[in-house]
Each structure stands twice: as C-alpha cells, then as structure tokens.
Amino acid sequence: MRGWKTPGFWIPLTLLFGWGLIILIMGQDTARETAFTLMMFVAMASSLNILLGYTGYVSFGHIVFFGLGGYFGFYLLSQHDWNMFLAAIAGGALSAVMAGLLGMAVLRLRGAYFALATIGINEAARAFVSNFEPFGGATGLFVNFVVYERYGGAGSALWLTFTLLWVVTLVLFLVSFLVKHSRFGLGLMAIREDEDAAMVMGVKAPQAKTITFMISAFFPGVIGTLYFFKNGNVEPGDAFQLHMSIESLVMVMLGGQGLVLGPLVGAVTYQGLRGYLLTSPIFKDLHLAVAGVFLLLIILFVPAGAVGWVRGRFPRLRRFLE
C-alpha cells in the first residue's frame, strides 16, 4: 500500500478537511446548513460510486439505505434513548446487513436485471415503511426536544452533527481510496470490465460484489441517522425521496465514475447548478428538464465525467486526479 504517497490521495482529503474546518471556524449557522446539505450529497454520491464506479452495477435504490438506516438509527435514538453516536453506527450497520442480505439474492442478477430489481426494492421499501407501525407508519417519528440537552442544547447539537458528518465523509473518502487501490478493488474493476473473465482469473465475484454493496450501504445509513437527528423528525416521504437516488447517479456521472475525486466534483457542481436554476426566473420551472439535458450531454459526449475527461486529456495530471 504505497497509494498514500500519491497526490491523488491527498487532494480530495485536503479539500474536504479544509472545507469542514473553514465552516467550523466561521461558526455561521447558515453556512453550516448549506455545507451540511452539500456534504451529505457528496457522501451519498461517493458511497454510490463505490458500487457503481468500481463494479459497474447500476443501483436505483441507493436512497433505500439512507431511509432504512436513518429510520432505524432515529428509532433507537428517539424511542430507546440511545446515544447519537451509537445510534448512527447502528443505523449504518442495519443498512449494511440489509445490503448483505439483499445482495446475496439480488447480485446474482447482472446488468439491466440488477437495475430493474433495485427499482423494485425501492418501491417495496417505501410501501413497507409506510405500513410498519413501530416506525410510526405514515406519520413517522419525532424526537423529544430534551434529547438535545444531552449534547449541550440544540445549537451545539447541530454543530456536533455537522462535525460528525464531516468526519464520516472523510472516512468515506479514505475507504473509497483504500478500496480502489487494494487487491480487492482490482478484482472489482475486473468484474466491471468482464465478469466472466474475472471469475475465471480467480475473483470471487458474488462475494466481492456483496461486500462492496455492504460498504456502499453503510455510509448512507449513518448519514441518514445524522440527518434525521438534525431535523428532529422522520417520515416516509422525507426518508425515501426516490429522486435522490437518481440525483446521486447524476452526480457520480457528472464528476466521473470510478474516481475518488469524481463524486466530490460532481456533487458540488450539480448542487451549484441546481441552486442557480431554482433561483433563476427563466429556468425555475424547468430545472428538472435542464438537469436532464445536462445528464444527457454528459452521457453522450463526455461519458467519463468532468474529472475523467481531464485525466484523459492531460495524462500528466493523472497522478493528481484519482
């Protein structure tokens, strides 16, 4: 493992570290809220990239792990008085276990069949949670305001959630890099290029895919818990915003799939673009269509994404852009 010596490893981590640090030093509530949303999308895109970019499996159900893990973590935290740290880890663990169980079944399917199955899982999960009584059914759950006192009042609890999200995102990027540069990751990329050939060469494809699916599902679960803790409530419509699955896909494609830096660039660009479109008087009603046009242009003309395009165009920069 000599990957940590390359600049490509330090650039995304330094960017993230600096970003979080600046927000913490500034200490402004509005800046923190904006950064929270943005960083959440960065993390969602980056965790999806571990599955999508490295193994080439398209999942339309990434938000399911955000919703399920978040629901579970929030349930422990609000109904059973769990500590927030433990609840977040438990939320992530539940997501990972769910991914493991689902993965053992669904990952036998390949390509388009897998994508179709994830659409089904998406719908089934939403229908299930809406009917599941312990999770509050259609109305969802609330947190008692007293809980925030334990973390030094609501204000400092919000800062704490941001700091945790920052740390989780840093860990996620580290994991993303480690997976990419390990023997395991090489196996995944072999699966992406040709699964049968990879299996002949000794890659244990079903096992490797399931583990990847679990890693990719763990982080949304943790982030979901943090997000709902910050909001103070959780409901099915909020937890399973299916368009977030798609938006994560767009972000990964925009930045460059299979690259560690790609989702960071993609998520920031996409959110910036969306912020502009939603506030611009001309495009305000058309922001979905404009986002669609962008997605289409990327797929048709720059399939490698922004970072991937730069890498292809300027081979010397490859060391810097992993």
Next chain:
Amino acid sequence: MLGQLLSSLTDGLLLGFVYGLAAVGLTLIWGVMTVINLSHGPVMALGMFGTYLLFLKAGWNPYLALLAVAVFGLVFGFLIYGVVVHRVINAPHLSTLLATFAVNMILIGVGTAVFTTSPHNIDFSLGSLEVGPIHVPATRLVAALGAVLFTAALYLFLYFTRPGKAIRAVANNRKAAELMGIPSAWILALSFGIGTMLAAVAGGLIATFFPFTILSGGPYELKSFVICVLGGLGNPLGALIGGLLLGGLEGLIPAFMPVSWVPVVEFGLFVLVLLFKPSGLLGAK
C-alpha cells in the same frame, strides 16, 4: 359477494389488456436492442395529454385522436432513438439506462412547466354494459378491444411484412442481419418507434377512463416492468399475458386485503420472479 368478485375481476382483466399493451412496447425494445427504456412512463403521459388536447381543443373523438397519438408516438420514438439511444447503443447498460432516464427527466420537467401537476380528465362516456352481476363501463371494454387490436396488428406486422421480419432478424442476431443487407440502424429506430407508439397509445386508452397528471406515467411504467419480467423480458406475447395476470391480481386483491397492499404484492412478485426465474414465467425470447 361472488357477483362483486366477478365484477372486479372483469374490471381488472380489461385493464390488464391495456397494461399489457404498454408492456409489449417496453418488451419489444428490450428484445430487439437490450435497452430498458426508462422514458416509457413520460411517453405514456404524453399519450394521455395528446388524446386530451385533441379531444378538448380540437373536439376530436378520443378514439380518432388515438390514431394521431400513435403516429406522434412513432415519430417521437424515432427522434429519441436518433438523438439519444443510437450513440450509446453499444455502450454498457449504465449509459442506456441513464440516457433514457435523462429523456424521462426532460419530458417530466417540460411537461410539469406546461401542464402543471394538477389532474386532468377526459369527460367522455359510452354508457355501460351489464351482463348479470357484471357491470362494465363501455370505455374500458373499448380500451381492451383497442389493446387487442394493436397487439394483433403488431403480430401481423412482425410476422408477415418485410420490415417486421427485419426487426425479428435484428433481434435474433444484429451482426448476421447486417451481413444480409438489413440496415440495422433504421430497423432499431423503427423498433424503438413502435415501442414508444404502443406506450403512447396505452396512455391514451387509459386517459379515456382514468384521470391523469403529467406524473401518471410513472406507476404504469413500473407496472410495465413487473409485467415484462412476469412474461419474460423480450417476449411480446408474454407481456400481454403478464398484463392480464397483473390486471387480474389488481382486481382480486382488494377483495381480500386493503388496497394499500396491492403494490407490496406486485413488487414482491416482481422481485421473486427476478430471483427464481429471471427468464419469466413464459420464458424470455
């Protein structure tokens, strides 16, 4: 009780024909070029609005309007194929999935801006038919008939005309078909056009008896996936039968459990079939 059951089963089966028609379009595209068309739903919604506008603004009979919608669907499919799908037809599934999804986003985005998301409906009735305890609105009967007619026409086209035979040849082996002098790009575009045409027509038929919004295509698109998988992806006859199966289930389930369980059963069945018999109940083609 029995009468009620029969009535709701008939309702479901008639609706099933229309579901089947939409699924035939989806499965045809998959069978010919192994592309899952994620813009299927919005095209159905466009079919609904096309019929609606021709009925309301131009005063056409909805069934006459359907023919215009069919032509529009065919041309629109050519357009989508030429602009979007052709460039990525040989790329991995990710590209075609996202490319057709981009079309979905564009259609929904523009559609929302133009029509808003408030519900519309076509105020049109042909009375209703009563056979014993069974009570059927005539629009549904005509819709089922229309779906059967369109499927039969597709069958005749695929088996007894030269372009139809070319489509089957390309579906079977594109390279070999090209060596025999079949212009595969045109044939793929034609198949895509027919697929979207069927989606638009199915949407138009649904619009004659259900209210709809620009987002209504989504649930029907999901149903089409379920049906395609039930009948075997790429198998048009299987899709029609899968449609009947799903329609029948939708008619029967509410008699035994709350309606909110319908999607749970449908998607449960979907995932189970994908897992244990991915080639579908009738076998894929």
